[in-house]
Amino acid sequence: EPEVTQTPSHQVTQMGQEVILRCVPISNHLYFYWYRQILGQKVEFLVSFYNNEISEKSEIFDDQFSVERPDGSNFTLKIRSTKLEDSAMYFCASSELEDNQPQHFGDGTRLSIL
Amino acid sequence: AQSVTQLGSHVSVSEGALVLLRCNYSSSVPPYLFWYVQYPNQGLQLLLKYTTGATLVKGINGFEAEFKKSETSFHLTKPSAHMSDAAEYFCAVSANTGGFKTIFGAGTRLFVKA
Numbered sequence: 001e002p003e004v005t006q007t008p009s010h011q012v013t014q015m016g017q018e019v020i021l022r023c024v025p026i027s028n029h030l031y032f033y034w035y036r037q038i039l040g041q042k043v044e045f046l047v048s049f050y051n052n053e054i055s056e057k058s059e060i061f062d063d064q065f066s067v068e069r070p071d072g073s074n075f076t077l078k079i080r081s082t083k084l085e086d087s088a089m090y091f092c093a094s095s096e097l098e099d100n101q102p103q104h105f106g107d108g109t110r111l112s113i114l
Numbered sequence: 115a116q117s118v119t120q121l122g123s124h125v126s127v128s129e130g131a132l133v134l135l136r137c138n139y140s141s142s143v144p145p146y147l148f149w150y151v152q153y154p155n156q157g158l159q160l161l162l163k164y165t166t167g168a169t170l171v172k173g174i175n176g177f178e179a180e181f182k183k184s185e186t187s188f189h190l191t192k193p194s195a196h197m198s199d200a201a202e203y204f205c206a207v208s209a210n211t212g213g214f215k216t217i218f219g220a221g222t223r224l225f226v227k228a
Contacts, residue, residue, distance in 0.1 A: 033215070043158070043204060043218040056215055091157060095214075102148055103216055107157035 002026040004106035006092050012112045013082055021077045021109045023092030032075045033093040033103055034067065036060065043091065049075065079111075087113045116141045116207045118219035126225040133177075133192040135222045137205030140186065147188045148206040148216070149179055158204065164188065175199070200226045 005024045013019045025032050034046040047057040049067050066078045075094075079086055089110050093103035121136040139145055149161040162173025169181040179190045188205060205219040 031214070035216075035218075042220045043206075045215040045217065048215055058215075093216075102160045102163050104160070105150075105158040 002104075004092055004094055004104050006090075006106035006109050008109060009107065010110045010112070012114060015084055015113050016081050019079050019082055019111065021079075021090050021092075021111070023075045023077070023106055024073050025075055025092065025094030026096075026104055027073070029094035029096050029104070031055075031095045031097070031103075032067075032069070033095075034077045035091040035093065035105075037089045037091065037108075038085075039088070046077075046090075082111075082113045084113050087111060116145065116209055116217045118205050118207050118217055120203075120205050120219035120222050122222055123220065124223050124225065126227060127195045128227045129197055130194050133190070133195045133199065133224065135190040135203050135205075135224065137179075137188045137190065137219060138186050139188060139205070139207045141207055141209050143209045145207045145209045146214075147179075147181060148208070149173065149177070149188075149190050150204045150206060150218075152202045152204065152221075154201075161190070161203075195224075195226045197226050197228065200224055 007022045032049040035043050037043045045058050047061045048055045064080045068076050089108045091108045092106045095101045095103045117140045119138045147164040150158040151161050161177050162171050164171050164181045172178045177192045202221045202223050204221045206216045208214045208216045
């Protein structure tokens with residue numbers, strides 16, 4: 001069964017540094033998402049992306065964050081200047097159609113900010 | 115706006131006993147409802163979904179859930195718990211409110227005793 005793949009599985013970065021988290025969504029999917037899960041807390045929506053533009057974003061997704069689909073297969077989340085509170089598990093998800101389809105999640109990237 | 119409330123952050127059952135994980139939702143428009151399972155250090159795996167039609171939905175690993183609109187509930191059940199069911203379970207809702215972001219509950223950790 002096709003999967004959403006995320007790399008790296010664990011990223012350690014110094015505070016203030018830029019970090020890029022990478023995702024390869026399922027190939028025929030059109031909608032892409034990033035979610036965040038701070039340790040011990042619930043999964044929170046960050047942003048959705050369709051047709052090369054952001055379709056919705058949460059209040060968490062401030063100017064430090066950006067997303068991009070640089071080619072036909074990758075979907076990236078960039079954090080420009082990381083803060084300690086950015087430490088979390090970041091999940092990428094994709095869905096074939098927007099309505100009523102479950103989102104398929106990757107295994108996540110654990111981001112640790114030192 | 116949508117929200118999800120999972121009653122009980124921890125549930126403990128004996129192997130072979132009934133599993134009941136409670137979920138109540140709030141949505142201003144017809145919701146799509148999901149249960150996801152998360153094993154330690156892994157991503158989110160879809161257990162089952164309700165979109166339209168039959169209100170009793172069956173999922174993987176013997177789980178099922180019933181959508182009760184009058185009670186705004188979507189409780190997850192399994193007749194007989196297995197040790198391998200020990201994990202974190204997330205109820206989630208999405209709806210067409212201009213985007214299809216998924217809103218997650220806080221999660222319920224299921225413990226299964228031998």
